[in-house]
Amino acid sequence: MTMRLDYLSIFPAYFDVLDISLLGKAAVNGLVEVHAHDLRDWTHDRHRTVDDTPCGGGAGMVMKPDPWGEAFDEIIGTEPDSSVHVIFPSPSGAPFTQSAAQELSSAVRIVFCCGRYEGIDHRVIDYARSMWTVHEVSLGDYVLNGGEVAALAITEAVVRLVPGFMGNPESLAEESFSAGQDGLLEYPLFTRPVSWRGLDVPEVLMSGHHGRIAKWRRDESVRLTCERRPDLTDSDFGVPH
Numbered sequence: 001m002t003m004r005l006d007y008l009s010i011f012p013a014y015f016d017v018l019d020i021s022l023l024g025k026a027a028v029n030g031l032v033e034v035h036a037h038d039l040r041d042w043t044h045d046r047h048r049t050v051d052d053t054p055c056g057g058g059a060g061m062v063m064k065p066d067p068w069g070e071a072f073d074e075i076i077g078t079e080p081d082s083s084v085h086v087i088f089p090s091p092s093g094a095p096f097t098q099s100a101a102q103e104l105s106s107a108v109r110i111v112f113c114c115g116r117y118e119g120i121d122h123r124v125i126d127y128a129r130s131m132w133t134v135h136e137v138s139l140g141d142y143v144l145n146g147g148e149v150a151a152l153a154i155t156e157a158v159v160r161l162v163p164g165f166m167g168n169p170e171s172l173a174e175e176s177f178s179a180g181q182d183g184l185l186e187y188p189l190f191t192r193p194v195s196w197r198g199l200d201v202p203e204v205l206m207s208g209h210h211g212r213i214a215k216w217r218r219d220e221s222v223r224l225t226c227e228r229r230p231d232l233t234d235s236d237f238g239v240p241h
Ligand SMILES: Nc1ccccc1-c1cnco1
Pocket: 089, 090, 091, 115, 116, 137, 138, 139, 140, 141, 142, 143, 144, 145, 146, 147, 148, 150
């Protein structure tokens, strides 16, 4: 099953990067196919206008609905299809999570709508909701200039979970936020040399004692999660099992 990814943006060159690294390999071996589109291709005036002043006043500009609607018609179609996932990265979206990435990794089609300026005319999102499965998602509580960088981050989080994408799927199990980690942050990692600039690998990791190593790793995950992400802990984590 090939996952088709479409990107609608006034800066489609942002997505050239998807031709390299793992994503490039996935595209080569047919796991994903990537199509980036310039929203201005669906404008009809000399200046290729995609924005206008906000109704009701206020600062900045809003993206006009017309180019989006015509682009949807050509790229996705004019018939409703709930199997198409349309993602609007947005500061007012729901937090994007690993479980959302896991769900999206089984999608056949994902269309990323990358807004700029102050945002997209809301009727575009309402229309999309009437046709497809829509996700308005935020990557965090900070301001970006547009949705492109968010679309790239979401793409990486999703595509690496597509079956057959990662060479060693076992590596997915031990990552932070993966189910296998019980929702804890990943423990600190070390490799050779054992001593480096006066800093040594923790002795327990060189002991060969698998039980002690597993306990050290769990304790470190609990400690780090309690320190850095109290929002992820519940009363149980605080008490070592
Ligand atoms: N600030 C933004 C502006 C435009 C599109 C997305 C965002 C965003 C997504 N997650 C955080 O911010």
